[in-house]
Amino acid sequence: MTQPSTASEASVPWDDALMRRFAVGQPDYVTYPEVRHFAEGFGYADYLQAVAALRARPGRQPLSVAITVPEQACKRGRLGLYLSALKREIDLHARLFGGPHPAAALHVGGPQAVQLSEKQMDELLAHLRPWLQFSPDGHGRYVIEASAARLTRDRIDSLRNQGFDHIVLHAGPLRESEDTLDEMLLAARAARFQVVAVAVEVATGGTWPLAGLQAVTAAIYAGADRVLLQLPADVSSLETWRCAVQRLGDAGYVSIGAREFVRASDPLAAAQRQGRLFRDLDGFACSPQGDWIACGAGAIGSIGGAYLQNADKLDDYLERIENNTVPVARGLRLSLDDLVRRSLMFMLLCNGAVSQQALEQAFPLPVPAYFRRELAALRPFVEAGVVEVGPEWIAVSARGRLLLPALCQVFDKYRQTASQPEALVM
8 A cells, every 4th residue: 555645635525324424423632632531630740740851851942822711710800810810820830941932832712812801911921921932923823712703803903913823713603793703804814814713613403504604604705714613513413514514625625634624725734735734732733832831720731741731610720829839630641552542643633644654663563463453443434435454554535534533533542442452562
């Protein structure tokens, strides 16, 4: 079997029976293992060990920062209190990591992040700058998420002037004014954001065609660079998901990892074609973004070989900050098996193909023997023409482009119902 062409090179064929069999309930692998498998026993001491290992590396390591503004912080006038806690947490991280460090990426979310006023956002960013060295415009990846319904043209201009160069506009699960979304998309274009993306939730029942498909259409006509679709959770959402996928395909978008659609000219599409796409906590990227620092209630980070999540209940988060401790509440130090499986699964998600030789060069193990049970479990996908398994490559066909998370699920030991695959004796 020669090196396969990547899965993005053909249009997406839709097979209803295949989608009903495999597509419903696919996990969105932002992390592997998934967040729900993080251990509650992982806490501040474990975090300090991970930071110490990172600081032992030579030079100033690039860092990425994920900042969350949860909905619970926006209620009952608590935004000012929450902003103060965020700044105190940033100070805690700065003392642990030293610095300044190059800022590889910044992500401020979720959709309600813009409830921070322009002045409050200035305060937050100013508090980061002594610790992080932000790149000149065009050389970083600085993302702001926002509900389109909460934005104005002036606020979009302000966010761009504050240094954000990527914007993700959330259309929401309920019907929003098509004119509002369209206006904000055009405003983001006029403000010269490098990447303008739209996130659309696929609701069940009759509301989605009125809201979700409308949002997809608005994104296409406004020239959005990327469209993110929620994966279908049940059979009732499959038809509307199919309509959205077809409309995006007809407009020239290609799929990345099943749920993200980008224009064929997008750097992510080029990276996928060339087999050099990466996956991290911020999604897909053309280059790795380094270690991720979590700031805010429920934020997720990745330091060295460990994942972590901050306390997600606001009062718990605030109490930990008041006690002058980084508010890590759960996490996981990745085992060799976790690292191997994550590498294989992210290769599939990113590039639709796995080179067994490349995997064996990265990890001292024979792929066919180590994944004997999983490769056997791929047989239904092989028979359905979704994937081809050879002695050198595991390659996904065009029919399997929307089923990449389902294929990854086969290699997810935490989801396996059978006994855990035999570990390699090192």
